[in-house]
Amino acid sequence: MTLNKVHLVGRAGRDPEVKYFESGSVVCKFTVAINRVTSNRDEPPDWFDLEAWGKTAEIASNYVKKGSLVGVVGSLKFDRWNDRSTGEERQKSVILIDRLELLGSRKDNEAASNSSYDDDF
Template sequence: MTLNKVHLVGRAGRDPDIKHFESGKMVCNFAIAVNRNSSNRDDPPDWFDLEIWDKTAEIAANYVKKGGLVGVTGSLKFDRWTDRNTGEERQKSVIRVDRLELLSSRRDNEASSFGGSNPDDDF
């Protein structure tokens, strides 16, 4: 048996980036910051890059804003490429999101959109 499942709750580090393809598919990318359960509040958050496809990507594009709290379920994958400048093989981990939960209230999103609060304070 194999298992590749990731569950995270964190705050969006930026507004989602959307790309549309000729095939009609769309992908949404953004990163979330996840605080560790630690007694030391000065520990920096862990950052996770997210990749979201199709209808869920559309929902993320319409409703996720920088600083918004989201929950995601997905699988861990690695993007691999060759660096154009050095020719070295590179890789980064990405969470391929299957399920997105919007955990911020509408009022929280409006406050962060209109500058009523500073979402970076929570990181």
């Protein structure tokens, strides 16, 4: 048996970047910052790169903004490439999102996106 599951809850570090392909596929990438539960409040957060595909990517691109509180369930993968200038192999860990949950209230999400529109209800 093998297991590769990651559960994270944190705040988006930037607005998502979306890319559409000629094949019709869509990918959405963004980062999330997660504070460690320690007694030292001065410790910097851990940063994770996230990647979503398909319908999840479209939802993330429409609703996640910098500062949004999100929960994700996914798997750890490694992107590998050769550095153009040195030819050395590089790698970066990425969380491939299986499930995205938009957390926090609507008011929190609006404040995170700095939007200024009025609701009539």
